[in-house]
Amino acid sequence: MKLNRTNQSLILNRIPPIGILCFGLLYAFASTLYPGGSQADVNSVGFDWVNNYWCNMMNESADNGEPNPARRLAIFSMVLLCSSLGVFFYQFAEYLTTHHRWKMIIKIAGILSMVSAAFMFTQFHDVLTIISSFFGLFVLIGILLEIFRRGLLKNKLIGLLCLILLGMNNYIYYTEFYIKHLPLIQKITFIIVLLWIVALNFEVRREIKNQRPIL
Numbered sequence: 001m002k003l004n005r006t007n008q009s010l011i012l013n014r015i016p017p018i019g020i021l022c023f024g025l026l027y028a029f030a031s032t033l034y035p036g037g038s039q040a041d042v043n044s045v046g047f048d049w050v051n052n053y054w055c056n057m058m059n060e061s062a063d064n065g066e067p068n069p070a071r072r073l074a075i076f077s078m079v080l081l082c083s084s085l086g087v088f089f090y091q092f093a094e095y096l097t098t099h100h101r102w103k104m105i106i107k108i109a110g111i112l113s114m115v116s117a118a119f120m121f122t123q124f125h126d127v128l129t130i131i132s133s134f135f136g137l138f139v140l141i142g143i144l145l146e147i148f149r150r151g152l153l154k155n156k157l158i159g160l161l162c163l164i165l166l167g168m169n170n171y172i173y174y175t176e177f178y179i180k181h182l183p184l185i186q187k188i189t190f191i192i193v194l195l196w197i198v199a200l201n202f203e204v205r206r207e208i209k210n211q212r213p214i215l
Contacts, residue, residue: 009095009208012087016201019084020194026077030057033070037063040180053183054190058121075121082114088201089114089139095207097146106142109135133170140166143200152203158196165189 031047038044038051042064047057057074061067089110097103116132144159169189172182 006208009091010205013091013201013205013208016084016088016091017198019080019087020198023077023081023084024194026073026080027054027057030070030073030077033068033073035062035064035066035068037065039063039183048183049187050184051180053186055120055125071121078121079118082118085197086111086114088197088204091204091208092143092146092200095204096150097142098149099145102142102145106139109138109142113139129173133166136166147200155196155199155203158192158199162189162193162196165192 031049034047034052034057036043036045036047038048038056039053040048040051044051044064047070052063056063057068057070058078059068060071090107093103093106093110097106113132113135116128116135120128120132122128140159140163144156144163147156147159165185166189169182169186172178172185
């Protein structure tokens with residue numbers, strides 16, 4: 001049976017939450033494979049959820065100098081997450097964004113941001129972080145503008161919190177002010193942003209079910 005556009009969109013709409021859940025499970029498992037070492041103590045054993053960065057698990061060697069068996073699984077889970085978020089950004093722009101210019105910005109910037117993030121495991125980590133953050137900022141602004149237009153109060157408040165947390169992450173990263181707290185702040189930000197995206201994904205699904213895609 002040939003699926004119509006609405007049914008196809010509903011199937012694609014399942015990808016972001018499933019991808020986010022799989023990312024969490026895979027990354028948690030990958031953390032058990034990480035040998036050890038962190039910015040606080042290079043001799044620590046295992047993955048320290050307070051002092052290790054997410055990206056530490058994608059490095060060839062752990063901070064303690066040992067080979068990192070968590071690398072492949074961590075990279076796979078990160079690519080899975082970025083692909084899932086790419087689907088979300090596209091659908092959000094397609095179904096919830098009314099302004100044509102912002103529709104294109106969210107789609108293009110969202111894809112570029114996620115492609116950059118997916119390759120952060122390479123030697124170009126710092127450059128790709130800047131690129132991903134740059135394009136991600138436009139995506140976040142576009143999403144917030146649409147949320148404010150629609151008056152989605154809870155998503156509006158959480159979105160503003162995400163904006164503050166992301167700004168705090170970048171400020172600490174580039175100034176190194178309170179850098180020792182960044183790994184923990186990074187994880188808190190990650191969790192809140194991903195939960196926010198799952199909530200927004202339900203709004204997208206509701207719009208798809210109404211079969212009123214904005215052209």
